[in-house]
Amino acid sequence: MLHVENLTASIAGNQILKGIDLDVGAGEVHAVMGPNGSGKSTFAHALAGRDGYEISGTVTLDGADLLDLEPEERAAAGVFMGFQYPVEIPGVNNMYFLRTALNSVRKARGEEEVGARDFLAVAQEAMDLVEMKTDFLNRAVNAGFSGGEKKRNEILQMAIMQPRLAVLDETDSGLDIDALRIIASGINALRGPDRSMIVITHYQRLLDYIKPDFVHVLVDGRIVESGDHTLALHLEDHGYAGFVNHDLDNVPEQRLSAAVL
Amino acid sequence: MDDIIAEQKDTMSEQLREIEELTEASYEYGFSTDLDTDIAPPGLTEDTVRLISAKKDEPPWLLEWRLKAYEAWTSMDEPDWAKLNIAPIDYQGLSYWAAPKQKPVLDSMDDVDPEIRDMFDKLGIPLHEQKLLSNVAIDAIVDSVSVTTTFKATLAEAGVIFCSFSEAVQDHPELVREHLGSVVPVRDNFFAALNSAVFSDGSFCYIPAGVRCPMELSTYFRINSQNTGQFERTLIVAEDDSHVSYLEGCTAPQRDENQLHAAVVELVAKDRAEIKYSTVQNWYPGDENGVGGIYNFVTKRGRAHTDAKISWTQVETGSAITWKYPSVILQGDRSVGEFYSVALSSKRQQADTGTKMIHIGADTTSSIISKGISAGHGQNTYRGLVKAMRSAENARNYTQCDSLLIGSDCGAHTIPYIEVKNPTAQVEHEASTSTVGEDQLYYCRQRGMTEEDAMSMIVNGFCREVFNELPMEFAVEAQRLLSVSLEGSVG
Numbered sequence: 125m126l127h128v129e130n131l132t133a134s135i136a137g138n139q140i141l142k143g144i145d146l147d148v149g150a151g152e153v154h155a156v157m158g159p160n161g162s163g164k165s166t167f168a169h170a171l172a173g174r175d176g177y178e179i180s181g182t183v184t185l186d187g188a189d190l191l192d193l194e195p196e197e198r199a200a201a202g203v204f205m206g207f208q209y210p211v212e213i214p215g216v217n218n219m220y221f222l223r224t225a226l227n228s229v230r231k232a233r234g235e236e237e238v239g240a241r242d243f244l245a246v247a248q249e250a251m252d253l254v255e256m257k258t259d260f261l262n263r264a265v266n267a268g269f270s271g272g273e274k275k276r277n278e279i280l281q282m283a284i285m286q287p288r289l290a291v292l293d294e295t296d297s298g299l300d301i302d303a304l305r306i307i308a309s310g311i312n313a314l315r316g317p318d319r320s321m322i323v324i325t326h327y328q329r330l331l332d333y334i335k336p337d338f339v340h341v342l343v344d345g346r347i348v349e350s351g352d353h354t355l356a357l358h359l360e361d362h363g364y365a366g367f368v369n370h371d372l373d374n375v376p377e378q379r380l381s382a383a384v385l
Numbered sequence: 386m387d388d389i390i391a392e393q394k395d396t397m398s399e400q401l402r403e404i405e406e407l408t409e410a411s412y413e414y415g416f417s418t419d420l421d422t423d424i425a426p427p428g429l430t431e432d433t434v435r436l437i438s439a440k441k442d443e444p445p446w447l448l449e450w451r452l453k454a455y456e457a458w459t460s461m462d463e464p465d466w467a468k469l470n471i472a473p474i475d476y477q478g479l480s481y482w483a484a485p486k487q488k489p490v491l492d493s494m495d496d497v498d499p500e501i502r503d504m505f506d507k508l509g510i511p512l513h514e515q516k517l518l519s520n521v522a523i524d525a526i527v528d529s530v531s532v533t534t535t536f537k538a539t540l541a542e543a544g545v546i547f548c549s550f551s552e553a554v555q556d557h558p559e560l561v562r563e564h565l566g567s568v569v570p571v572r573d574n575f576f577a578a579l580n581s582a583v584f585s586d587g588s589f590c591y592i593p594a595g596v597r598c599p600m601e602l603s604t605y606f607r608i609n610s611q612n613t614g615q616f617e618r619t620l621i622v623a624e625d626d627s628h629v630s631y632l633e634g635c636t637a638p639q640r641d642e643n644q645l646h647a648a649v650v651e652l653v654a655k656d657r658a659e660i661k662y663s664t665v666q667n668w669y670p671g672d673e674n675g676v677g678g679i680y681n682f683v684t685k686r687g688r689a690h691t692d693a694k695i696s697w698t699q700v701e702t703g704s705a706i707t708w709k710y711p712s713v714i715l716q717g718d719r720s721v722g723e724f725y726s727v728a729l730s731s732k733r734q735q736a737d738t739g740t741k742m743i744h745i746g747a748d749t750t751s752s753i754i755s756k757g758i759s760a761g762h763g764q765n766t767y768r769g770l771v772k773a774m775r776s777a778e779n780a781r782n783y784t785q786c787d788s789l790l791i792g793s794d795c796g797a798h799t800i801p802y803i804e805v806k807n808p809t810a811q812v813e814h815e816a817s818t819s820t821v822g823e824d825q826l827y828y829c830r831q832r833g834m835t836e837e838d839a840m841s842m843i844v845n846g847f848c849r850e851v852f853n854e855l856p857m858e859f860a861v862e863a864q865r866l867l868s869v870s871l872e873g874s875v876g
Contacts, residue, residue, distance in 0.1 A: 215846030215850070228833035
């Protein structure tokens with residue numbers, strides 16, 4: 125479904141992604157882990173189409189090229205990004221924002237827009253998923269939200285947008301254990317055979333709740349190791365020390381063979 | 386409830402989109418109707434003042450009043466304290482009188498000159514009967530002469546007088562004489578004096594004691610003739626315990642020269658009366674290079690008596706120059722003054738606008754919410770005075786000035802003046818400056834919105850507190866104007 129080949133990204137002459145290859149099949153959940161500054165967020169933004177990067181390589185979604193598309197066109201193609209730091213938009217009603225977002229992609233796809241009444245039903249269902257109260261919709265987008273509320277709002281938006289590909293950038297950061305559980309169960313509920321997810325995280329913690337099909341280790345702009353969920357457990361025990369400086373010799377045998385997959 | 390709000394917003398944004406498609410960044414109202422105009426030769430002397438007064442068949446006391454103003458004006462200088470860069474204005478090069486020749490005395494809409502009707506159609510002013518059912522009475526002004534006043538009959542039943550200023554001078558001279566210049570004296574300032582000398586027409590509104598005006602009153606001003614200044618005069622008198630909401634909308638056609646507009650609005654709110662005055666101003670702002678556009682010098686002031694309330698709401702998106710400080714004299718005890726403002730400067734527009742709240746009575750309160758938006762090469766200044774006189778026991782003021790910057794070539798300035806002479810008075814001032822962030826735009830775009838839609842949403846969110854004060858119809862227009870005015874300032 126998602127095919128990434130030799131993807132590089134530079135900002136102001138500084139190369140951050142140094143050739144990423146990744147294939148994500150329909151219905152799969154891939155975790156991307158790595159130390160600070162390894163390029164995880166840049167990878168997410170490169171997929172979502174943020175301005176300001178020089179990009180090369182190939183990214184296709186269902187065979188269609190993504191790299192030439194504007195961010196809103198990628199959204200219409202089914203790309204959703206859960207932001208690590210969701211942006212506040214004062215004065216803009218959350219429900220209005222959500223419905224405008226949904227209708228923007230529907231319009232771009234030539235689908236009928238959703239009216240206010242129907243949307244309320246859609247929103248209610250999505251809100252149950254992340255255990256949000258109704259008054260949440262009447263507040264301004266992320267303005268004055270706690271860290272946990274902002275992240276829940278991201279998952280709420282994902283539930284409403286029903287994307288083909290969700291890229292969740294450190295959705296677990298800054299969450300207490302209850303919020304983490306709510307968000308993880310929301311994400312799990314949104315897993316499906318037609319939806320793929322890339323879950324970017326520092327910690328194994330989130331992966332206790334969301335069991336990924338694959339785990340990739342991103343170090344210094346490259347995927348240096350791939351494996352199943354046990355790779356995350358290994359990282360939990362040993363950290364990334366073994367991967368920095370590309371010192372793959374320290375990686376246990378079976379992990380290396382997993383990387384070859 | 387949520388549904389209804391969302392539904393309304395839906396309609397709003399739909400209209401917004403339609404307009405955006407239609408306009409594509411050019412000034413929407415840049416057409417000029419070919420009316421047969423009766424125009425005075427350029428220049429301003431005592432004779433000009435006499436000519437205007439004679440053309441309008443005015444009583445001697447009004448001519449005298451005008452002449453007094455003219456005399457005052459000749460001894461005054463243009464104010465230069467505003468943060469505005471203005472090309473010199475040749476006051477002797479302007480014509481001070483222009484009226485459509487076929488001066489209409491009309492019983493119904495059908496009698497209106499088809500060209501004028503057509504012009505109003507282009508402006509989208511709901512002059513047609515069916516649209517009038519939307520409960521808005523309109524006193525439409527073309528180049529200074531009131532063409533038609535609608536719904537006068539309904540208003541008359543309630544005892545409300547709503548007519549052109551000229552008519553009021555003829556039909557209700559005692560009311561006009563009593564209140565004209567009572568809030569803004571002829572010597573008040575350079576532009577007020579000029580207006581007082583040469584004002585051509587305007588609106589007059591009188592709400593008798595105890596009457597709640599049965600509909601919102603609305604006036605559309607429009608400058609049509611080339612090289613004519615427009616000097617309209619508005620006077621609203623609300624007697625004890627009365628209530629009125631007044632809407633004023635302005636557009637001007639596209640012209641290369643700068644046109645002068647110097648209006649005066651006076652509000653009198655007697656005991657326990659309430660006047661709500663809303664303006665959407667969309668005069669031609671000039672082009673990207675600062676060529677053309679309206680010079681807008683306006684004096685607006687209200688006097689609030691005991692327990693009275695005056696509320697100004699303005700959305701200023703047009704004009705090359707805006708110099709405007711709608712003010713309230715809080716004379717009576719417990720009187721209330723409010724000022725809600727959105728001022729946008731894009732292209733080469735300059736706005737120096739704000740308010741004056743003069744607290745005289747005890748327990749008077751005022752609040753000021755100002756939202757300045759700067760884009761392109763626009764310069765936006767908030768200038769506001771909060772003054773508590775010695776008599777103003779327990780006066781309260783809250784001021785909030787927010788500025789939003791779009792792009793790196795524009796400017797925002799906040800200049801508050803606070804003078805407190807009574808130790809029990811409390812004055813609060815808050816100010817913020819923010820930019821429309823790349824992050825906000827990217828976030829919205831990642832959710833599928835185009836850059837223009839995202840910008841429009843963010844800016845409208847910024848203005849929300851002020852738009853909430855506008856009547857629904859005007860709020861829609863204001864949102865629309867804002868996104869039209871901001872087109873091309875993205876990216």
